[in-house]
Amino acid sequence: METNLLTSIKSPKDIRNWPVAQLEELAREIRQVIIETTAQTGGHIGASLGAVELAIALHYAYDTPHDKLIWDIGHQAYAHKLLTGRGENFTTLRQLHGLSGFLKRRESDYDVWEAGHASTSLSAAMGIASARDLRHQGYRVVAVIGDGALTAGMAWEAMNQIGQTKTNLVMVVNDNSMSIAPNVGAFSRYLTELRAAPAYTRMKQEVEQLLDSIPVFGGPLRKSAERIKDLLHRAVLPRNVFEELGFKYYGPIDGHNLAELIPVLRNAQLVEGPVVVHAITQKGHGYRPAEERPGEFHGPGPFEIHSGKFIKKTQPRSYSQVFGQTLVELAQEHPEIIAITAAMPDGTKLDLFQKAFPHRFFDVGIAEQHAATFSAGLAVGGMRPVFAVYSTFLQRAYDQVIHDICHQDLPVILGVDRAGLVGGDGATHQGVYDITFLRAIPNMEIAMGKDELELRQLLRAALDIPHPVALRYPRGAGRGVDLNGPLVPIPWGKGEWLAEGEDATIVAIGPMVYPALAARDILAHEGYRIGVVNARFIKPLDTELLRQVTHETAALITLEEHAVAGGFGSAINEWCHDQGLFLPVFNAGLPDEFIDQGSTDYYWNLYELNGEGIARRVRAWLPQEERIKKQIK
Numbered sequence: 001m002e003t004n005l006l007t008s009i010k011s012p013k014d015i016r017n018w019p020v021a022q023l024e025e026l027a028r029e030i031r032q033v034i035i036e037t038t039a040q041t042g043g044h045i046g047a048s049l050g051a052v053e054l055a056i057a058l059h060y061a062y063d064t065p066h067d068k069l070i071w072d073i074g075h076q077a078y079a080h081k082l083l084t085g086r087g088e089n090f091t092t093l094r095q096l097h098g099l100s101g102f103l104k105r106r107e108s109d110y111d112v113w114e115a116g117h118a119s120t121s122l123s124a125a126m127g128i129a130s131a132r133d134l135r136h137q138g139y140r141v142v143a144v145i146g147d148g149a150l151t152a153g154m155a156w157e158a159m160n161q162i163g164q165t166k167t168n169l170v171m172v173v174n175d176n177s178m179s180i181a182p183n184v185g186a187f188s189r190y191l192t193e194l195r196a197a198p199a200y201t202r203m204k205q206e207v208e209q210l211l212d213s214i215p216v217f218g219g220p221l222r223k224s225a226e227r228i229k230d231l232l233h234r235a236v237l238p239r240n241v242f243e244e245l246g247f248k249y250y251g252p253i254d255g256h257n258l259a260e261l262i263p264v265l266r267n268a269q270l271v272e273g274p275v276v277v278h279a280i281t282q283k284g285h286g287y288r289p290a291e292e293r294p295g296e297f298h299g300p301g302p303f304e305i306h307s308g309k310f311i312k313k314t315q316p317r318s319y320s321q322v323f324g325q326t327l328v329e330l331a332q333e334h335p336e337i338i339a340i341t342a343a344m345p346d347g348t349k350l351d352l353f354q355k356a357f358p359h360r361f362f363d364v365g366i367a368e369q370h371a372a373t374f375s376a377g378l379a380v381g382g383m384r385p386v387f388a389v390y391s392t393f394l395q396r397a398y399d400q401v402i403h404d405i406c407h408q409d410l411p412v413i414l415g416v417d418r419a420g421l422v423g424g425d426g427a428t429h430q431g432v433y434d435i436t437f438l439r440a441i442p443n444m445e446i447a448m449g450k451d452e453l454e455l456r457q458l459l460r461a462a463l464d465i466p467h468p469v470a471l472r473y474p475r476g477a478g479r480g481v482d483l484n485g486p487l488v489p490i491p492w493g494k495g496e497w498l499a500e501g502e503d504a505t506i507v508a509i510g511p512m513v514y515p516a517l518a519a520r521d522i523l524a525h526e527g528y529r530i531g532v533v534n535a536r537f538i539k540p541l542d543t544e545l546l547r548q549v550t551h552e553t554a555a556l557i558t559l560e561e562h563a564v565a566g567g568f569g570s571a572i573n574e575w576c577h578d579q580g581l582f583l584p585v586f587n588a589g590l591p592d593e594f595i596d597q598g599s600t601d602y603y604w605n606l607y608e609l610n611g612e613g614i615a616r617r618v619r620a621w622l623p624q625e626e627r628i629k630k631q632i633k
Helices: 018-043 045-050 054-059 078-083 087-092 121-134 152-164 186-195 200-215 220-234 260-267 288-292 321-333 350-355 368-380 391-406 434-439 452-464 510-524 543-552 566-580 600-606 611-630
Strands: 069-070 140-147 167-176 249-255 275-279 337-340 362-363 384-390 413-417 445-448 469-472 496-499 504-508 531-535 537-539 556-563 587-590
Touching: 018 045, 018 054, 018 260, 045 288, 045 587, 054 078, 054 140, 054 260, 078 087, 121 140, 121 152, 121 167, 121 384, 140 384, 140 391, 152 167, 186 260, 249 260, 249 510, 260 275, 260 368, 260 384, 275 434, 321 337, 321 350, 321 384, 321 413, 321 452, 321 587, 337 368, 350 362, 368 384, 368 391, 384 391, 384 543, 391 413, 391 434, 413 452, 434 445, 434 469, 434 496, 434 537, 445 452, 445 600, 452 469, 496 510, 496 543, 504 510, 504 543, 504 611, 510 531, 510 611, 531 543, 543 566, 556 566, 556 611
Parallel strands: 069 140, 140 167, 167 275, 249 275, 337 362, 337 384, 384 413, 413 469, 445 469, 504 531, 504 556, 556 587
Antiparallel strands: 445 537, 496 531
């Protein structure tokens, strides 16, 4: 598409003298660029299409980057990227060495805050505003937060402090009735009531205009008029939560109407104390397929622009699908099974359970902490809760997993989805830390199958375990193994010795078993005798199997798609040390660094986690170990 206006913009300063009609044309161009780019790269198209006018209005009304604009989760900020000098590189969105799908401080001075998890913007804004006040600086602070993110407790913790301190800060609520799935909960209903109260908005505006026209003859007159306004306000809408918390409230306003947005945002920055601007937007606005299917267009892969059809290769069922379908099967025989999600029914494929057992399914909103403790409460009540959550989001509930689930030794099953590398979502979403933070918790048991069949079998087996269990499984398609046989549980705590090897044995966890087998075949042609163990269990380790293996092999190589620091390999190292074994051990996994967006194939090759890479590591390492052993002798 020819983008005459957009290509002329190097920074937001370039648009601040434009008339509204020109800004509206710019919004159309930005929307088209977002559609055309995400059709090729995938990405968070729905949220960003819904926030195009918000981004334009905010950069128009505020002196960014001097004024600080903070986006809650950067996937609604594609228009922000295009307005801040990144248009030429926008086609690299979510690609290796390209633009992040979220905000990145090192990418631009306009990216004040970077986050891949919801509900952090208000706390960050409060911190930035407080630093401003302490340093006697004059910039303005504005945070954009979605209505879905307001279901999280962290947002309310921040509002509690902001309202108490009366800090100068503007909070823009981007209200599209969605997070990833339709929003749930009492606050979502409350926002619906605000949207449905045009009489309140009209009356409030009229009263405020009347007050502005009254000459200030004295304090008593002004105070009386303010009390009249307050009484009229309460007569139409009994209570406004934001105003009760100490915020000045503007709204609801049309978040796609620039002529309405810009003056409200300008007025908001003149108010002393915290302000809420409540903007009503539509997720996917301007692109009919995304408007009609907002859940599917939250973060899709490539798609056809004309039809809105997703471009997908024929692949086996995803691990998430297998997990969701297996849980439905098991729930038919086990009425005590309850499924819980934190605003991710589609992503975790618990929507399958929701359709089959709607009364045994709970979507608690973006509230992972609550979901974990809620699951613990269900377990105390005699149910078998299964909380399916992405590895990256489980991080948010760490205290609750320790304190409420594990300390009480409750039989909660955590379905740890997206465990491992995740591709385009990048550093904030890599599921490569959960082994480390879960392994240290008493009573927690952790397992990961080598393929989707073992995931089914482990889920069945976990139902018989009277302790907390974390079942890890990766993003994307499974291997296409036959799933039609009977659902037989794997013996708990038992690994699988797939091949013996005198020179060394690779002890792999999860789908890393398959590249381990590939490396074994490569090295076998070169005369190396390499064994392979499918560990299955991270905690407890199959110590009986490990003793047998260590008696038959000269060295161990641990293999995981996870950070090496504190991971599965560390568990093997600790066991060897406790056994008094002086067996050489090499830990293969991911380095101690944040890993940006890029295909999993690229990173498997970069970090030598594919068959050829593992073979190279073994070739390089084994001779060194032989020399070390000779020196010891």
